[in-house]
Amino acid sequence: MRKILFREALREAMVEEMERDDSVFLMGEEVAEYNGAYKVSQGMLDQFGAKRVIDTPIAELGFAGLGIGAAMVGLKPIVEMMTFNFAILALDQVVNTAAKMRYMSGGALSCPIVIRGAGGAGGALGAQHSQSLEAQYAHIPGLKVMMPATPYDAKGMLKTAIRDPDPVIFIEGEILYGTEGEVPEEEYLIPMGKGDIKRGGKDVTLIAWSRMVHLCLDAAEELAKEGIDAEVIDLRTIRPFDREMIAESVKKTNRAVIVEEGWPMASVGGAVSDWIARELFDYLDAPVGRIHQRDVPMPYAYNLEAATLPKVEDVIAAVKKATYTKS
Amino acid sequence: MAEVITMLALSPTMDEGTLAEWTIKEGDVVEEGQVIAEVETDKATMEMESFFEGTLLKLLVAAGDAVPVGDAMAIVGEAGEDISALLKELEGGGAAAPAQADEAPAEELPAEDAADDGAAAAKPAKGGASDGRVKSSPLARRMAEDAGIELSEIEGSGPSGRVIKRDVEAAMESQGAKKAAPAPKAASAAASADGLAAGTQVPLSQMRKTIAKRLQSVWQSTPHFTLTMDIDMAAAMAKRKEINAGLKAANINAKVSVNDMIVKACAVALQEYPAMNVSYQDDHLLQFDEVHVGVAVAIEEGLITPTIRFANEKGLRKISEEVRELAGRAQDKKLKPEEYTGGTFTVSNLGMFGIDHFMAIINPPQAGILACGAVKKTPVVNDDGELEVGTRMKVTLSCDHRAVDGATGAEFLTHVKRLLETPLLLMV
Numbered sequence: 001m002r003k004i005l006f007r008e009a010l011r012e013a014m015v016e017e018m019e020r021d022d023s024v025f026l027m028g029e030e031v032a033e034y035n036g037a038y039k040v041s042q043g044m045l046d047q048f049g050a051k052r053v054i055d056t057p058i059a060e061l062g063f064a065g066l067g068i069g070a071a072m073v074g075l076k077p078i079v080e081m082m083t084f085n086f087a088i089l090a091l092d093q094v095v096n097t098a099a100k101m102r103y104m105s106g107g108a109l110s111c112p113i114v115i116r117g118a119g120g121a122g123g124a125l126g127a128q129h130s131q132s133l134e135a136q137y138a139h140i141p142g143l144k145v146m147m148p149a150t151p152y153d154a155k156g157m158l159k160t161a162i163r164d165p166d167p168v169i170f171i172e173g174e175i176l177y178g179t180e181g182e183v184p185e186e187e188y189l190i191p192m193g194k195g196d197i198k199r200g201g202k203d204v205t206l207i208a209w210s211r212m213v214h215l216c217l218d219a220a221e222e223l224a225k226e227g228i229d230a231e232v233i234d235l236r237t238i239r240p241f242d243r244e245m246i247a248e249s250v251k252k253t254n255r256a257v258i259v260e261e262g263w264p265m266a267s268v269g270g271a272v273s274d275w276i277a278r279e280l281f282d283y284l285d286a287p288v289g290r291i292h293q294r295d296v297p298m299p300y301a302y303n304l305e306a307a308t309l310p311k312v313e314d315v316i317a318a319v320k321k322a323t324y325t326k327s
Numbered sequence: 328m329a330e331v332i333t334m335l336a337l338s339p340t341m342d343e344g345t346l347a348e349w350t351i352k353e354g355d356v357v358e359e360g361q362v363i364a365e366v367e368t369d370k371a372t373m374e375m376e377s378f379f380e381g382t383l384l385k386l387l388v389a390a391g392d393a394v395p396v397g398d399a400m401a402i403v404g405e406a407g408e409d410i411s412a413l414l415k416e417l418e419g420g421g422a423a424a425p426a427q428a429d430e431a432p433a434e435e436l437p438a439e440d441a442a443d444d445g446a447a448a449a450k451p452a453k454g455g456a457s458d459g460r461v462k463s464s465p466l467a468r469r470m471a472e473d474a475g476i477e478l479s480e481i482e483g484s485g486p487s488g489r490v491i492k493r494d495v496e497a498a499m500e501s502q503g504a505k506k507a508a509p510a511p512k513a514a515s516a517a518a519s520a521d522g523l524a525a526g527t528q529v530p531l532s533q534m535r536k537t538i539a540k541r542l543q544s545v546w547q548s549t550p551h552f553t554l555t556m557d558i559d560m561a562a563a564m565a566k567r568k569e570i571n572a573g574l575k576a577a578n579i580n581a582k583v584s585v586n587d588m589i590v591k592a593c594a595v596a597l598q599e600y601p602a603m604n605v606s607y608q609d610d611h612l613l614q615f616d617e618v619h620v621g622v623a624v625a626i627e628e629g630l631i632t633p634t635i636r637f638a639n640e641k642g643l644r645k646i647s648e649e650v651r652e653l654a655g656r657a658q659d660k661k662l663k664p665e666e667y668t669g670g671t672f673t674v675s676n677l678g679m680f681g682i683d684h685f686m687a688i689i690n691p692p693q694a695g696i697l698a699c700g701a702v703k704k705t706p707v708v709n710d711d712g713e714l715e716v717g718t719r720m721k722v723t724l725s726c727d728h729r730a731v732d733g734a735t736g737a738e739f740l741t742h743v744k745r746l747l748e749t750p751l752l753l754m755v
Contacts, residue, residue: 282465282468282469285464285465285467286464286491324491324493
């Protein structure tokens, strides 16, 4: 099968959906003339023209509101945030308007918008530009949150997000843009709320999403050398997350370790852990393990950034603890 | 500075010990090396010595308590020393936990979990907690309940003795026979669970637990075959009578038993057939250089096999004296670990109970055990085809078929027979 980059997979998803549906359009900072800050929208201005690929001023609150308004009157905007660090400026529009419009209008108005862009650690970009902020969106009823880990998932998930009748927050791991993976030519969709088993195993369930899936796969390889068979599951959709998949896996392994790039407090991992502890209590042989970023603003220095983020050794140590394996 | 006296591993297989009695009391001054307690291990009652000197400030466990190895038993320090902080720590609050959690990659670990990470020093005083709670994982609790096993009966191998899945599985395995098919839930909910007749629950001694675990395991993992043979004991009985009369006449306080002769015969045969003096290890066969014969001795709580070391090199009288001395101390549970371990073969004799014939389970890691029945007058057909009264003993050799084949066992047994039927060979 052909291999393409993560960013190309995203572009294909947008291009295919814009070809399929005239009401889909893309807007954001530098998406048109500059071909996208991360070159995700390369060539799209030439293909679709300035009416459907629109450069905006640096005004996140404003253009998020514009997109939400467009969605409410029947269009299907894709709003690119240069990074989700800047999308904080648009939180009022996203949380107070997009998320609640269906509810507050008694179902009369919907808001089929996709707000997408880079998230997570970048690589010495400093405290304000290297944040995993999915938890703040997952917290809000009315929003759906998707975070792909592979080019294949990125394409299938973004197409689903664009077709979804409700606001979808679509966060792309910044470091993943240049990763390559198999993506078929033919069309496919990955359902909202459906996770994926990235590696089967029987001894422990590693739960991750976005970039941490790859960290878990690396850890699983190391663990296999010591005879510990880890199952790596990728949530793909953070809200709603795939409870069925988690339950099936934890019932099999009796142990879970959640690995996330973000902070520990009121986090996605915290919510998943809580759900496991309450719903799968009788299947647990050890406390649910959690690996996450250190609870500090991201340091600027390369070495400190690395020290702050979850590492393969952290995952291995957590797995050994959960499986009562002496290291 | 107060020191904590912890339960020591007083035998190689001991996981926990039961405090038989304290030989000191709070306030006493303790010397280093002084015997402070008697502890019932899985094999014997041992004296426990103090590693510390000072005043005994606090006894943390009482006679009859089962204490896992490494758990705190008493505190020794200077008279009048304040040990409240130490006591608090021992009772389960890890004072060091917050500082540690700060450094750990997963800051959000629940407090209990952080305490697990803490040093062994922060262990609770007894079992899981001082309130008698058995620390266990939710899964282990459910599995134990489904299997009808009391959690408190299971040794936990998790942090602070937490009972986890693998412990319940091990317990289920060792109770496998009893619970062959899991009873349907509805049935076990009935008043008299599992339809068992009413009875009194007798607590399992450490020894009984160990016997159950080991024999279950060896029976399941070791393919046994058995060889049975009649041995003409007429000459041996006559020789024994002669020896004992001689000892008596010489005013020597010793008496050779049939069993002593069997032990000696086995030892000599093992020396001559080293293929029988072996142990199956996972990736190789271990052929022992020495011959040490264990003698199964029944005691009140179970059985134990004191070992006659270098039995092939010892005379009958010496073997007799050793067996008698060791068996006597075994009854009092006073054997030291080196006195009941290290055997290369075992003799088990139920002749004194009138048993004709039985089959014994191998005593791991040995490859063979000889089960001996009673020496009896019995009708036999002699070489001339005539019926006459003979003196016979039935013996059954159980072998680990992984290590020993039928022919090897048969040759060994034939030699044992030859030695006993020509008892003079035992003397040379």
